[in-house]
Amino acid sequence: MENITEMLKGVLEGCVLEIISRGETYGYEITQQLRELGFTDVVEGTVYTITMRLEKNNLVDIEKKPSTMGPPRKFYTLNAAGQEQLKIFWKKWEFVSSKINELKTNKIKRREVK
Amino acid sequence: MENITEMLKGVLEGCVLEIISRGETYGYEITQQLRELGFTDVVEGTVYTITMRLEKNNLVDIEKKPSTMGPPRKFYTLNAAGQEQLKIFWKKWEFVSSKINELKTNKIKRREVK
DNA sequence: ACTAGTATATAGTATTACTAAATAGCATCA
DNA sequence: TGATGCTATTTAGTAATACTATATACTAGT
Numbered sequence: 001m002e003n004i005t006e007m008l009k010g011v012l013e014g015c016v017l018e019i020i021s022r023g024e025t026y027g028y029e030i031t032q033q034l035r036e037l038g039f040t041d042v043v044e045g046t047v048y049t050i051t052m053r054l055e056k057n058n059l060v061d062i063e064k065k066p067s068t069m070g071p072p073r074k075f076y077t078l079n080a081a082g083q084e085q086l087k088i089f090w091k092k093w094e095f096v097s098s099k100i101n102e103l104k105t106n107k108i109k110r111r112e113v114k
Numbered sequence: 115m116e117n118i119t120e121m122l123k124g125v126l127e128g129c130v131l132e133i134i135s136r137g138e139t140y141g142y143e144i145t146q147q148l149r150e151l152g153f154t155d156v157v158e159g160t161v162y163t164i165t166m167r168l169e170k171n172n173l174v175d176i177e178k179k180p181s182t183m184g185p186p187r188k189f190y191t192l193n194a195a196g197q198e199q200l201k202i203f204w205k206k207w208e209f210v211s212s213k214i215n216e217l218k219t220n221k222i223k224r225r226e227v228k
Numbered sequence: 229a230c231t232a233g234t235a236t237a238t239a240g241t242a243t244t245a246c247t248a249a250a251t252a253g254c255a256t257c258a
Numbered sequence: 259t260g261a262t263g264c265t266a267t268t269t270a271g272t273a274a275t276a277c278t279a280t281a282t283a284c285t286a287g288t
Contacts, residue, residue, distance in 0.1 A: 001209045006124030006274065009244050011214060018217055028266050038213045046245055048268065053244090070265035071253045090218065095115045097211055099152045100125060103132055104204065120243065123275050142235050160276055162237065167275090184234035185284045 001038070008039065014089035015039075016050050017078065020060065021086055026073040027051050051076060059085050115152070122153065128203035129153075130164050131192065134174065135200055140187040141165050165190060173199050 012034075019025060019033050027047050034042045051074075054060045059082035063075045078086065126148075133139060133147050141161050148156045165188075168174045173196035177189045192200065 004206050004210055007206055007210050009123040010120030015217055037217060092118050092121055096118055096121050103129055103151060119276060
């Protein structure tokens with residue numbers, strides 16, 4: 001699927017939170033998982049800006065560990081604030097996606113124009 | 115629901131296309147409909163930038179008509195290109211929302227970290 | 229006159245994901 | 259040895275989009 005960039009805005013961070021919530025992981029692996037999920041155009045740089053934001057907003061704990069496959073990895077885990085944020089994200093998603101599906105399935109009616 | 119701004123990016127234009135596809139309408143009315151749908155914080159200025167974009171990209175036909183309630187209204191209808199764009203929008207929405215729901219309902223599995 | 233509701237329009241800002249590249253470690257193969 | 263490829267983080271700069279805040283203007287009712 002091409003050009004879904006704009007549609008990913010506002011949801012990608014939530015996806016990253018969800019992925020981290022499954023167990024400690026690091027930027028490169030998060031990118032891989034997003035790609036496996038179907039968001040094939042997501043690149044490391046994008047995930048990096050998101051994890052930086054999570055750090056800045058104190059939503060994650062960080063631990064640096066060596067890797068046998070390359071340079072050291074920065075592992076992230078969600079802290080309490082991050083879990084709270086994740087909950088809020090899914091609540092927003094439920095709201096927005098339900099409204100859009102409502103629109104899609106034609107439930108809103110035309111207002112009369114005088 | 116507060117602060118869904120970022121989540122609306124990339125979907126609001128599609129919503130406007132959908133609303134216009136139901137029959138000719140104008141900026142102010144589109145704003146009302148989005149608010150009725152539940153996106154209560156959407157304001158005229160936002161819809162205006164979207165309709166301007168639709169005009170610029172030649173996705174709509176325009177007709178100006180007087181109103182008994184205020185200044186003249188600029189009525190929009192989707193042209194062929196606009197209808198095509200709307201189809202593409204719903205396709206993208208189907209894709210993205212299904213992937214996110216997949217993530218939500220836990221279908222992706224953790225990769226093994228060695 | 230004044231206010232409220234209708235209606236379009238615009239300048240400037242914040243947020244976010246992107247492109248493109250630099251840096252660096254380890255493994256394998258010529 | 260060096261060349262390539264995969265792993266992995268980081269950064270500078272850009273594009274897209276919805277926002278705030280405001281200006282303008284028309285009509286109706288008090």
